[in-house]
Amino acid sequence: MKKLLVTVRNFFLKRNFFLKKSLTKYSWLEIQKMINKLIQQGDCSKAFAVLFLSRFSMKNVGFGRIARKIVVRAKHDEDELCKQVSNHYFNDDFHDHCNNLNEALNYGYVCLLLKEWEKGFKTLSKFESEFSNDQQKILFLEILYGLILDYVNKERLDEAIKIKMLISSIETENIGKYLWKMNRDFVNQFHSMGSDKGPDPLMNHMNFKDFIEEDFGKKCKRIDIFEQLMALDHLDNYRNINSIKRKKPTDRPLNILVVSDNFNFVEQPCSVFKSFGYKLRYIPFKTLDSSLKLQPDIYEMIYGNATKEEVFNELEKKLPWVLDLINWCDVVFVEWWNRPAIFFSRYLDESKSLIVRLHSYEAFTTLPNFTNMNGVDAGIFISEHIREIFYATCIGAEKYSRRHSVVQNIRDLCKVVYSKRSSLQKKTLCLVGYSKINKDPNFALDILQILLNNNAEWRLKLIGYPWPIVVKSEDFDYYHEFKSKLSKLSRSVELIEFQEEIQQSLVECGFILSTSLREGSHEALVEGMSSGCIPVLRNWPHVSNFNGAKKMFPIVSPIDTPAEAAKQILEASKDFDNKSKIYYQNARKFYDRKTSGKELVGIIEDLYN
Amino acid sequence: MTFKMKKKPTLYSLIATKSVISANNGDVINEIRNMGTLSSVFDVYYNNDIYDPQKKQLGIKDQLGPSREYDFYYIRNNPDVFKSIRGKKIIMAYPYDEDMFKSASAVFVQTPNWKNHLQKNGIDSEEKLKYLYKTLTPSYEGLPYDFKCPVINTWQRTDQDIVDKVSTKKDLFKFEAETTGAKVFGYYGNLSKNLYPYMGFAAIKNLHRDFPEHSPTVILAGKFRKGGEIADKNIIHIGNVDYDDMPSLIDVSTATFTTESLLCNTLGNQKVLDSISRGVPVLCRKLDTFVSQLGDNYPCFYESENEAYDLAKNLLMDKDFSEDVRKFCLERSKYHSQNEVIKRFLDQPELKSLLDS
Numbered sequence: 001m002k003k004l005l006v007t008v009r010n011f012f013l014k015r016n017f018f019l020k021k022s023l024t025k026y027s028w029l030e031i032q033k034m035i036n037k038l039i040q041q042g043d044c045s046k047a048f049a050v051l052f053l054s055r056f057s058m059k060n061v062g063f064g065r066i067a068r069k070i071v072v073r074a075k076h077d078e079d080e081l082c083k084q085v086s087n088h089y090f091n092d093d094f095h096d097h098c099n100n101l102n103e104a105l106n107y108g109y110v111c112l113l114l115k116e117w118e119k120g121f122k123t124l125s126k127f128e129s130e131f132s133n134d135q136q137k138i139l140f141l142e143i144l145y146g147l148i149l150d151y152v153n154k155e156r157l158d159e160a161i162k163i164k165m166l167i168s169s170i171e172t173e174n175i176g177k178y179l180w181k182m183n184r185d186f187v188n189q190f191h192s193m194g195s196d197k198g199p200d201p202l203m204n205h206m207n208f209k210d211f212i213e214e215d216f217g218k219k220c221k222r223i224d225i226f227e228q229l230m231a232l233d234h235l236d237n238y239r240n241i242n243s244i245k246r247k248k249p250t251d252r253p254l255n256i257l258v259v260s261d262n263f264n265f266v267e268q269p270c271s272v273f274k275s276f277g278y279k280l281r282y283i284p285f286k287t288l289d290s291s292l293k294l295q296p297d298i299y300e301m302i303y304g305n306a307t308k309e310e311v312f313n314e315l316e317k318k319l320p321w322v323l324d325l326i327n328w329c330d331v332v333f334v335e336w337w338n339r340p341a342i343f344f345s346r347y348l349d350e351s352k353s354l355i356v357r358l359h360s361y362e363a364f365t366t367l368p369n370f371t372n373m374n375g376v377d378a379g380i381f382i383s384e385h386i387r388e389i390f391y392a393t394c395i396g397a398e399k400y401s402r403r404h405s406v407v408q409n410i411r412d413l414c415k416v417v418y419s420k421r422s423s424l425q426k427k428t429l430c431l432v433g434y435s436k437i438n439k440d441p442n443f444a445l446d447i448l449q450i451l452l453n454n455n456a457e458w459r460l461k462l463i464g465y466p467w468p469i470v471v472k473s474e475d476f477d478y479y480h481e482f483k484s485k486l487s488k489l490s491r492s493v494e495l496i497e498f499q500e501e502i503q504q505s506l507v508e509c510g511f512i513l514s515t516s517l518r519e520g521s522h523e524a525l526v527e528g529m530s531s532g533c534i535p536v537l538r539n540w541p542h543v544s545n546f547n548g549a550k551k552m553f554p555i556v557s558p559i560d561t562p563a564e565a566a567k568q569i570l571e572a573s574k575d576f577d578n579k580s581k582i583y584y585q586n587a588r589k590f591y592d593r594k595t596s597g598k599e600l601v602g603i604i605e606d607l608y609n
Numbered sequence: 610m611t612f613k614m615k616k617k618p619t620l621y622s623l624i625a626t627k628s629v630i631s632a633n634n635g636d637v638i639n640e641i642r643n644m645g646t647l648s649s650v651f652d653v654y655y656n657n658d659i660y661d662p663q664k665k666q667l668g669i670k671d672q673l674g675p676s677r678e679y680d681f682y683y684i685r686n687n688p689d690v691f692k693s694i695r696g697k698k699i700i701m702a703y704p705y706d707e708d709m710f711k712s713a714s715a716v717f718v719q720t721p722n723w724k725n726h727l728q729k730n731g732i733d734s735e736e737k738l739k740y741l742y743k744t745l746t747p748s749y750e751g752l753p754y755d756f757k758c759p760v761i762n763t764w765q766r767t768d769q770d771i772v773d774k775v776s777t778k779k780d781l782f783k784f785e786a787e788t789t790g791a792k793v794f795g796y797y798g799n800l801s802k803n804l805y806p807y808m809g810f811a812a813i814k815n816l817h818r819d820f821p822e823h824s825p826t827v828i829l830a831g832k833f834r835k836g837g838e839i840a841d842k843n844i845i846h847i848g849n850v851d852y853d854d855m856p857s858l859i860d861v862s863t864a865t866f867t868t869e870s871l872l873c874n875t876l877g878n879q880k881v882l883d884s885i886s887r888g889v890p891v892l893c894r895k896l897d898t899f900v901s902q903l904g905d906n907y908p909c910f911y912e913s914e915n916e917a918y919d920l921a922k923n924l925l926m927d928k929d930f931s932e933d934v935r936k937f938c939l940e941r942s943k944y945h946s947q948n949e950v951i952k953r954f955l956d957q958p959e960l961k962s963l964l965d966s
Contacts, residue, residue, distance in 0.1 A: 263786040267779060270786075281824075282786040287847065292838055317840070321826075324842045325789065500777055 028054075035066060044074035048081055064109025071113055086114050101127045101136075108139050117147035121163075137172040144170075145182050148229075152186065153194050157225050164229060180303030187366035190226045191393065193218075202364040202393060205517055205542045212392060212545050223395055238308060238346040239354075239375035246353060248608035249330065252279075256604075257329035259283045259340045265359065266335040268410035272597040273333075278604075281325050285340040292318040302342045303370055311347050331355060331604060337362040337371070337379075337390075345375035353377040353607045359409075360520025363390040373397055378603050379404040382521045385548035405603060408596040409521050413530040418584050419507045421532070426576045427457045429569070430509035430533065432502060432524035434462040437478050443515040443538065445485040445493070446562035451569065452492060460489070463496040463505055506531035510576065511569055514549070518542030521552055529587035532580045534572050536565050555586050618680035618964065620651035620699075625686045628656050629668035632852045635798050639765065639879050640685065641667070643719070646763050649951045650960070651681065681963075683717065684709075697966065702727060702760070703876065705742035705749050715759045715963045719877035722897040726875060727752070727760045737897075741875045744803075759959035765877045765902075766950040767886040767942055774856040784854075784861040787847055791826035792925055794892070795862040797855070798880055800846070801834040804868040809892055810844065812917035816925070817843040823925055827866070830858060859887045863931075864909070864924050869894040878902070882945050885938035890931070892920055903941055908934055 026034070031054045038047035047070050051063065071081045098104040104127045111120025120143040131137050144167050151160035167178065184199075192201040193214060201207040248254065256278050260266060263282070270280055288298050294314050296306035315323045326332070332348055334341045337358035344354050357380040362368055373396055381387035384406050391398040429448060434441040444460060451458040471479045486493060496505060502524075506512065512528025514537045529535050539558035540549045549558040559565045572579050622644060624630060630637045644653045644660045644667075653660040655667035657676045674690045675682065684691040685701040688709055697714040700706075702723065710716070718724045726734035735751060742749040788795075794813050796806065809827075816825045829839075829846040839846075850858050859865065865884040867873075873896040881902050884891045893899045895910040903910075909924075911917040923930045943949065954960070 258786065260786075263783050266786070267782040270782070281790040283789060284787045284847065287845070292833075292840065292846070320840055320842045321789070321845050500779065 026054075032066070035070070039070060039073050044070050044081060048084060052084075064106035064111075064113070068109045068113045082114060085110060098123055098127075101130045105136060105139060108143060112139065112142055112146070115146060117143055117150050121147050134172050137170055138178075141167065141170060141172070141178045145178055145185075148182065149185055149189060152189055152225060152229065155194075155221070155225065157228065160225070160229060179305060180299045183303045183370070184366060186226060186229055187369045190222055190369075190395070191366060194222070200365045203361070208364060208542060209545075226395060238372055239348060239350055241350055241375060241377060244350050246330075246351070246608055248605075254278045254331065254604070255329045256280050256331045256333055257283060257325055258333045258335065259285055259344065260335035261285045261338060261340065263335070265409065268412060268593060269333075269335075269357070269600060272410055272593060272600055273604075275597075276601050281328065283322060283325055283340075285343075287319065288322070288343075294318060298339065298343075301347070302339055302367075308347050326352075331607065333357070337368050338365070339367065341376070342367065342370045342372075345372040348375065353604075355380065355603065355607075358382070358386065358390060360386050360518075363393055364518075368394040368397065371397075373400045376400070377403065377607055380600070380603065381406045382409045383548070384551045385543050385546035386520050388546050389543065405599070407599045407603070408591060409523065409526075410593045410596050410600060411523070411526060411530075411591055413526070413588050413592040416503050416507070416531050418532050418581065420577065421508075421510055421580065424457065424459075425508050426510040426573060427451075427455070428459045428461060428509045429511045429513055429536070430461045430463065430506065430528065431513045431515060432528070433464040435465050435467040437475055438517050438542075440515045440517055440538075442478070442482055442485055443562055443565075444513050445482070445489055447513070447515075447536070447565045447569070448489055448492060449485075450562055450566035452489070454570070456492075459492050459494065461494045461496055461505065461509060463499065463502060465498045466495065502527065503531055506533055509533050510580070511536050511572075513565075514538055514540075516540055516542075519548065519552070525553070526587060526591045529583045530591070532584040534569075534576070534579050534583055536569060538565070555583075555590065617650060617652045620647060620653050620681045620683055621657070621675045621679040622647070622653055622655050622660075622683045623674070623685065623687055623690060626673060627668070628673050629666055629670050630655060631666045635879060638768075638852065639719075639877070642766055642768055642879075643717075643763050645947060646766060646950055646954050647683070649955065650964070654679065681714075697963075699761075699963075703741070704745040706746070707749075707753065710756060710758075711753050713758055714966060715761055715959065717761055717763050718875075719763055719765050720875065720898045721762055721901050723875040723877075724760045724762045727756075737871075737874050740871050744872075759963050761957055761959045761963065762954070764950045764954055765879055765882055765945065766947050767882045767945045769947060770853075771856050771883055772886045772942070772946075774853075776857040776860045780854070780857040781861055784857050788828045788858075788861060789824075789826065789845060791824040791828070791843075791845070793828045793862040794825060794921060795828045795830065795858065795865045796867075797828075797830040797850070797858065797865065799834065800829055800831045800837045802837045804870050804872075805837075805839075806866045806869040806892075806894070808869055808894070808911065808914040809866045809917045809921075811914045812911075812921050814841065814843055815914075815918055816921055820922075820925070825863075825921065825925055828862070855883065856887055859884055859889050862889050864890040864892050864921065867891055867893045867899070869896075871896065873898040882942065886942040886945070888935040888939045888942075890924055890934040890938055892917060892924075902945070907941070908937065 031050065035047045035050055038044070038050065048067070051066055051070065067085050071078050071085070074081050098107050104123050108120050108124045111117065111123070124140050124143060128140065131140065144163055148160050148163040148167070151163065167182065188199055188201060189196070191211060192207065193211060197204070197207055202211055256273055258266060258270060258280055259282070263284070273280055288294065296304070296310055296314065300306040301311055312323065326348070329352060331353045332344050332355070334344060334354070334356045337356050341356040348354050354376050355378045356376055359382055363386050368390065379400070381390065381404065387404060387406055391401070429444065431439065431441060431444045433439045434444070441462060448458060448460045467479060499505060506528050509528070510533060512525055512533035512535055514522045514525040514535065516522065516538065517540060519540050525535050525537065535553065535556045537549050537553055537556045537558045539560050557568070559568055624637065624640050627637070630641065632638045632641055644655065645662055647653050648660055657669045657672055658667050660667060669676070674693060679696065681697045681699060682694050683699040684694070686704060688706050691698060691700065691709050698712065699715045699717060700709045700713045702716045702718045716727065718727060725731055726737050729735070731737070738752065739749065794809070813825050813827050825843065827844045829844065830848070830850045832849055833846065865880065867878055867880045876898060878898055881891050881893065881899060885903070890909050891903070892909050892911065895912055899910070909920050911920055924934065
């Protein structure tokens, strides 16, 4: 065995020897071409071997930049290549005492690759005055950007602030791009509690739980760091509505501009607005990402420091119709608290009002933290617990709570006629949406299993889009558990394709399930109740600290386990017709647009009182 | 004239270098519909994959060219593959390639006027063909002097999926919002500066100026071609719209526009058929193709900016006029249904002579 290993090692040594010898014949330009070809062919290890063996002849020129390029292109073995770079570069005869800009830049690229922020910063800062092009400045910016996040992690606030000032002082065309990346990652880190958990870490159940349950003192300290670094107070300069009084137009209807990235849930609010005589126009916000490349781009407008003047000049040039609609309106109503909400909180003229409606997921994302809260006239939340979560995740939002209200989603529930269930329908459970972990269909299958243990007539309808053909790796285990449970219960489970109008399916079921980990308002449960289904409501664990399920549905008793659910179902079955009718009536009473529509319009009218 | 055949001949079909196609741009959509018509006579294979209207994608990815022998080969815009094939070869008569024209067994066109010009029947045929072919083939000076091969009109037809699609309330709201709630005059498809209906756009601009309360607006859907970007207060680009969503976008339109380019004295135009099949008027310049598609007495032809203005204004404000045009469009679209088109396609002696050859 030992002999074999020696032979293998000798083989590689020999191979490298010959490779090195043969490389001496080539110019640096030719070697570069060879490396590029190897990268294109996907042979990154060989590309790296060529680079490493030819480094002496090239006198260090290009090594770092190309090493980084190879690692960035490597699809599977980035870590191994990084290790190789680290071993060769830091332990070999390359060193960090660079004698000129070129050497420093190459060293900088290696530092960027290996996340050696401080080493990179120290070396490059000596040559900062010699930077002559954007590429060099961008390398320096990337190093600084890594370093500042590192300092924030280590709670070295003073140094972080110094680096931030340095970043702001660098003049390059692309500075906005780095500023927005940096700002976005600050918030990600705040939500990740200092570690790197990727974008929007609170969308993950465990991260959210940790975040909410974190020690208050620690959280305050991080908020303090965050506020000093982000300095979002300056957003007041864009739009400050504190002392603004507006007059409602008397000679024409109120003009409302509805803005959204998607218009999926806004149809009902719009129909309420129209019925109150308001005039509506719309901006699909995605058009700002259009092929007419904006400069500053949308990221700089939202995360960065693009000024109002820059933004409006660009709109005038490239999207004059957007400007025209903004000028036309009295009120901007933004659906979803995401990009358009931030945009208008900064750039909308103070003479116009801004209302933002938040549904659910946005409260778990980083985006709302970039809102100029003082620029929002009214914030609308579709449920109380989502508002509370918003205050926990969005720094500085609670200060403006007097401008915020909870208004139920606008629903037209009165169109469904009550129909009495057959005995089989009374033993039919229904879950709408089952191809996401958040909906937790396994919980529903567990309920069914318990019920079937007593009576073989129980059935479960799973309505919605099926799981994708390629399941995400993080969902893999859950999906296989689902498949395994489903195969055991397949005789009692019916999978029904997604339907635009699900009422017909719902009136054929006895119980509507809400087994999700997290919900804002769970529209399917409301629709089920309004169709005469008896609700089975899980105490949504992701938001249980906020009593989400109970607050959203005070007329329903939430359960925590499948066993509790099964017990509740069997109990309700004893008096099914009566209970079904009560829920049918209560759904109309509490969740129909009659009440919520008036509340919504009330918020608009209040802007002028 | 009808054909009774025990077994249909096979036809290999290929568009340019597209080994695989799906309904995502005008030319391809056009060809997919064309295959539907051709399949009344042939067993059609798109790049070795049997044509089936239900398939979302046609063709074999890693092949380009026939992998076996077929009875006929229909090659559009790929001279290399065309030259490499031995057998009965058919071409689409656009763009122009002299060698392909010389050696083709038949030439497909999609309008009767185009066929007429290739058969040199019109007094202005030469001029119109020059206009058509010179743009992409500057060396074009005329058809080969001995050009006599059969010219077969495959026609264009409405797509039954577009005709049948029911727009839900939700669909209509979505597109009302996507088009900003304006009164929509849509231009959907190839957003190229050479094809824009400039007289039509100018008419809507003036209409917007005169009647801002009605917010007449040009909505562009599709991808800007290089240099085709335009920006104005009443011109809005909404990006690409899925083929399946097009009926709903057309439904929220007061009217649609189509190109004013003289190319449409010969070339076909699918946009017109899509629009009329939903009962939505098309404002169009009186060009030969549109006359053949809509009939000579279609009420929304214009020849000038002023005429376009008056028509757009009437469609915007005169409900009776608008309703009459809607009815006219729906009636006329029957002429372009698959069954009608197949009847006309089969009723061509040139097709018979090709099949008998």
